[in-house]
Amino acid sequence: MQLLKDRILKDGRVLEGNILKVDNFLNHQIDVQLFNEMGKELKKRYEGTEITKILTVEVSGIAIAAIVAQHFNVPVVFAKKYAGRNMDADSFETDVYSYTKDATYKVRVSKKYINENDSVLLIDDFLANGNALLGLVDIASQAGAKIAGAGIAIEKAFQKGRKLVEEKGVRVESLAIIEKMEDRQITFK
């Protein structure tokens, strides 16, 4: 998706450790018009595919999922990382390793909000090593839900995430695929 690629080149910054900083439009400050275009594009790519629900994970996936969901006209469910007092005890649970935080945490979805009648679209901001997305795949599988596919804003194709997710039989659609980041230069696929 050219609009997103252009924006990454304009505003993204490559930090040490292959971290791409896009916090001025994607995950701290949010450009809702850009997200709206991302929603249109994902709707086009998944045209004809049954989708009953959008599943994402705290935190950075939520805003994208909310705006994308308007184009599919389905509810969003977000997996919770830090379960508060009012979280259902009866939930699907999985472990996710976060590279940017160097920590493993549990994510949970109440059993009330995903079940075997659902066909879910998984949404996240990044696909790199695939940890968050594999967590969502695991939760959807525990629920017996069909996985319609994944919709990702930015994929780092030089990491193993896509391979691992596709091995689970899940279709992956990424809106900007980065082939390499070298010497702070971003090259798209």
Added chain:
Amino acid sequence: MQLLKDRILKDGRVLEGNILKVDNFLNHQIDVQLFNEMGKELKKRYEGTEITKILTVEVSGIAIAAIVAQHFNVPVVFAKKYAGRNMDADSFETDVYSYTKDATYKVRVSKKYINENDSVLLIDDFLANGNALLGLVDIASQAGAKIAGAGIAIEKAFQKGRKLVEEKGVRVESLAIIEKMEDRQITFK
């Protein structure tokens, strides 16, 4: 806002400790169409008020803010609770106490994304004791930004939040105001 009140009566549950559980449409599963109507209503209430940015806080404010922002056509900035590796060191910071998690945590906004030229609308899902909203007021004040007001989905009028926020000179617009929750019965103002 009648649509939201009806939904709270239909799907909300009152738990011990005056906790209102609305996780099937507001903060775990999200009804994006309802959020869209909430955005329209807030746009109407703030008609004629200059708003350059929407400011919210992780986690439950994000989805509402993202959809509301489409009606104001401005970016969203969300204060981050758990700063990862790629958070700007140069940020405004404040402490927020969470009642549902019984913990105090820091929230931060990069200085790049809010400044004295902004007129911000503060968005959150709940207003009860006002801790999260006062945190956002503090951050906006540190930045020298104007505060256009606050837009809240559900206010618990029997707690002190509105009073504390209004004492800071901030206009508060809540879409559903709960006067009391007794014997698991919800009464709106």
